[in-house]
Amino acid sequence: ELKVEQNPLFLSMQEGKNYTIYCNYSTTSDRLYWYRQDPGKSLESLFVLLSNGAVKQEGRLMASLDTKARLSTLHITAAVHDLSATYFCAVDTGRRALTFGSGTRLQVQP
C-alpha cells in the first residue's frame, strides 16, 4: 500500500524566513503534485512534477522531485502572510488516482 508522508504537519514561521516542507512516498512513482488549500476552500494545483530532477518555481515557492530517493520538497523563500494555507503533496502510482499526504498547515506570522 502506498504511503505518502509529509513533514512537518504544522509549521509556524515568521515573515521573511525560509523553510522546506518534505514529502516522502513509499513506492515508485514519477508523478508528484503539490496542492494548496485555504480554510474552507477547495484544492488548488500548485506544481506538477513529472520526472526525476524536475524543479518548478512560482513566486516564493519552489518544488523539486527526486524519484530515486522518493522525495519531493516544497521550499518557501522569504515567507509572506498570504502563503498561510495547508499544502498537500500527492502521488500518482499509475492507478490514475492520487494518494495524498496528510498536509502541512503553514502559518506565517507577521
Place this chain on the structure above:
Amino acid sequence: DAGVIQSPRHEVTEMGQEVTLRCKPISGHDYLFWYRQTMMRGLELLIYFNNNVPIDDSGMPEDRFSAKMPNASFSTLKIQPSEPRDSAVYFCASRTSSGPYEQYFGPGTRLTVT
C-alpha cells in the same frame, strides 16, 4: 471554462436519509474522481471513472455508498442510508487522459449528518 461544478455546496440531513451529491466535470475531461476529506482520515479516494466507466471503487466505504456516471458531463455520489460518520467534505475532481495529468478540484460539498 467554469471549472468542476458540484452541488449542493452544503447539505445537512438526518441519519437514515438518502443523500445525493452531484458533479459536472470540466468539458473534455475523461477522468472523474470522488474524494472525501475529514480531519481524522485526510483526503481519501472513493471512486474514479474513465470515459464514464468506474475503474476503481475500492475506496468506497461500504454498500451504503454508490456512484454513477451516466454521461460525460454528470456524476452522482449517493449515500443511502446516511450516518453521522459520513459527515465530511466530498470533492469531485477531473482531468484529461493526456499529460500533465493534473487534477482539477471542484468546490466540494460539505455534508453534515445529524
